Amino acid sequence: MARELRIEIDDEQWAQLQREAHERHEDPTVYAGRVLAQELNKARFLEGSALFLSTPGVREEFASRFGPEPGPTASAA
Structure with missing residues (x-):
């Protein structure tokens, strides 16, 4: 279910939001909602990942299956 959220931002932030939304051919309020949801x-993903890796034995099992080294296309998050 969607909820309405009201926030206040300063003029400089609003101008940046409008520019970025315009570049993506979106309404600024729709763009702001999408950006907020993505963040x-x-x-939530990072919290879940940390919880998963903090479970006893999971880190070791993961490393044994997939290796402790990142792949060639991995990048730091």
Whole structure:
């Protein structure tokens, strides 16, 4: 279910939001909602990953299956 959220941002932030939304051919309020949702999803993913890796034995099992070294296309998050 969607919820309405009201926030206040300063004029400089609003101008930046409008520019970025315009570059993507989106309404600024729609763009702001999408960006906020993406950031919240990222935070939830990182929290879940940390919890997963903090479970006893999981880190070692993961490393034994996939190796302790990142692949050639890996990048730091």
